[in-house]
Amino acid sequence: MRSKKERTKFxxxxxGDLKKSQNDAWFRDVINQCLEIVAQLDEENESVWGMLDEMxxxxxxxxxxxxxxxxxxxxxxxxxxxxxxxxxKGEA
Numbered sequence: 565m566r567s568k569k570e571r572t573k574f575x576x577x578x579x580g581d582l583k584k585s586q587n588d589a590w591f592r593d594v595i596n597q598c599l600e601i602v603a604q605l606d607e608e609n610e611s612v613w614g615m616l617d618e619m620x621x622x623x624x625x626x627x628x629x630x631x632x633x634x635x636x637x638x639x640x641x642x643x644x645x646x647x648x649x650x651x652x653k654g655e656a
Contacts, residue, residue, distance in 0.1 A: 571606055575599055 566574070582595050628635075 568606070568610060575603060575606075 579596070579599055582592055582599075585592070
């Protein structure tokens with residue numbers, strides 16, 4: 565998939581080529597309308613990905629807040645287990 569910069573450059577080049585072409589006016593109008601729609605869809609796509617990233621970040625923060633106690637208990641138990649294993653290893 566092309567980057568936003570590459571897509572924008574490609575669309576501008578296509579638009580420039582279209583202006584230079586000798587095709588009939590109807591064809592140019594149709595292509596211009598298509599280029600406008602593609603540009604709009606590209607902007608909307610970028611916006612949607614931005615919103616999804618924000619939602620994901622927000623959900624991760626919310627999940628962490630909601631599960632902070634559970635995570636801390638898990639870490640505490642894991643540390644206890646590691647200390648116990650080190651103690652046994654030292655005695656062996």
